Amino acid sequence: MPSKTTKASGAEQGGQPKIPGISVYQRRGRWTFMVYLDKDPLTGKRPSIQGPVFDTDAEAFQAAVLAKAKAEENGGKKLVLPTDTVEQVVSKWLVAVKDSVKPSQYANWETNARAYVYPLIGHLPFRKADVTVLNAFYARLSNNGRIKPDNNLKMYQYWSKHRDQRDGQGPTSREIAEACGVTIHAAKAAVTRYRRGRVAEAKPTGLARKSIKNIHGMLCLVWVDVIGQGFKVDNATTNARIPKQPGRRRSRTREATWTVEHLARWLAFALRDRFYGLWVLEATTGMRRSELAGADEVRLDREKKILHVHETRVVVNGRAEDSDGKTDAGWRAISLDDFTFEVICRYIDMLHEEAKKYGKGYENPGKLAVWPDGKLVHPDTLTRRFNKLVDLAGVPKIRLHDVRHAYVTLARILGVNRKILADRVGHANETVTDTVYTHVSVGHDRELADKIGGAILEALKEAAGSELKVELEAGRVYELEAGAAPVDQRGELFAA
Template identity: 20%
Template sequence: MKGHIRERSPGKWAIVLDVGEPDPKTGKKKRKWHSFTGTKRQAQSECARLIAEITSGGYVEPTKQTVAEFLAEWLKFIKPTVTPKTHERYTEICEKNLGPLIGDVALAKLKTDRIDAAFAKALTEGRRRAGGGLAPRTVHHMRRVLIKALNQAVTWDRLAKNPATATTPPKIERVKMLAYDADQTATLIEAFRPNRMFIPMLLAVMCGLRRGEILALRWRHVDLSDGRRMLSVRDSAEQTKDGVRYKEPKSGRARTVALSSMMLTELKAHRTRQAEEQLKLGVRPDDDSFVVAQVDGRPLKPVSLTHEWTRLLAKTSLPRIRFHDLRHTHASQMLAAGVHPKVASERLGHSTIGITLDLYSHVMPGMQADAAEQVDAALQAAISASRKTK
């Protein structure tokens, strides 16, 4: 394998690589040309590197395809393999975040330092409308998507290696988890009792269901008999640009959630009220009807539930939290009450107990103090009994 460099203009070089045997008919050598900008020594080093790649089999044919063109191709390729919501998010990141920063760069010339510079710029001035930088978590998502896309470029032999894997991820500070205490929860329940957000709020704060799980729950998934009183989480509603779709829960598997006496009573009353409303409109409810629905029985959109929650909460004196934080409220109150983390994990639908322990570690110090006191009391009782025996 041979190669040499030619100076085209000051600082501009052509790297010429001889590959394969000469054409038997014409006698011309097969060559590959690369453009390079830098000093003569740097051009010689790049020539040596390319020769080594060809010799080792790691050489990738250069392409004029830009990063933006490749990302568009990649988005089409992965569309059948991801959920519509995920594809929407990937598209948004590629077109609105990555595209303006590195979209015009030739894919073959994309380097780690260029990506790091793009991420640094996104953190300081990445917001297109309001100005300022993007949140570190958003840039972290950008990095994750770019790594995934460029891994495919490596698989397709468009790149020899993925330059995004060596980039420095932004530091993400954990957002403080918000939750109501028992008194605030009691205030919330009484404040929401007169409106239609009462049942979805209860399902979140007393059962730990996610927003999508609440809106996908049907009466056939709820057993209100006194002997069983439980519900099954089998589906989750997901909002996309094309409408609402129903998919499996976030953990990927169904779960069963036991109902408290209060939850059982409220669900029975809710089903009676809902049936009366729908019958007045000429709608005959059945087991396939949604537990949380519009007056005429049609399903609610996740975004509509969020808007209604925000509107009604603003009318109370309670701290402003997200609807999802009601789930955190349920989890925190379970653990603070001494419920075993494994039970809490199963009730919340976490894939592993480690997720539960990590998310709610702020509740653990109090639990550890209680555990220490319980062990101490047991030992003191044993010591006292031993002394009396002697």
């Protein structure tokens, strides 16, 4: 039976802008594209680029734009020579696309190419890298593709073996660093985790399916660009398949679940931390870590109680860098409930007071994720502090990003409009049956904000065991009750 091909209208493409020469359409329930280039002045023929298949129309559209830009930029020059290997082709492609993608995306591509593609299939002639080769490549990555050493397990085993030293305090951080070949900073963080009861588990030998999908996505774009430059080769990525990894998703889903009671108990401790305003935002809006790290006071509309999410801070090769968001949908306006709005205003007042006391040397005025001297907080620091608060609260251990999942789950339980929820958390796409409006629902999430914020606040009052009160004073910025854990000048949280 022939496959069904449906050309997508602008609405079906999620409102993507129309670009001459680009056609995005459905094929066998997934999305692909066709790019038509300018006519050849000699032959009169119009070259075209047939794209691979993608899960969403947005992915197909972005790949089509990149393919068209690269084809036009190279002006007909061949990206590939007949004798080129896979490594040579991918290397040339990375050079060609470097200035047209975000630094974080480029860094991920380059890392994946050097760590996985070049060592395993980089030596093969590009012409011979067919679907059979790619399927074998993905299978190898799935089974035993992990190349990074499991330093956390190595440190934990050393610490467990010597934990009776120094009257039960265990080995020093320096001893662990020297024995395991890690930095002193990694060893210190590890000791803190182990003393709080975090047990290191052996990582699987294979790469996660998501990591393999990222590598596959990069190779899809490589083949599209190569074919677009007139190189006669089949698109090996179109029919390549990524192996399934039974049990992983189910296990992760169980671990990444918080009830509203868990969320409230964590928040009761998080309110005593220096960055309490950011934690409340995370709990009541589901913002991404990069969005919390890049939040700016100027984006807060106090009159309408709306926070505009624009700037973000991401980690590229270990360094924090400014970015403009994960997707276009990431630029959004979030309504704040009364509880969240009051907390964030008091948090900003605290930052203003710190800036006033510090004086002329204060850095980054207006940013919300800063130390008392105004220096920006590294996004990874937010993750470490979150993990500390999770341990202190005694709730199930999840990732910081999973608080976002818990927020969405709570919203679904409360029966909120799914289209408005997708706009609020910055999701780029939703299913056709959930598409209620064709425009972004700016301001329409007020009822959603009040409903979820109210549910969290009621659970928080019960978890705290007393009426909430806000105090701005040295050492305690948001106090639930007498005897709250103190906060030092650098914002370190100590267990009571």
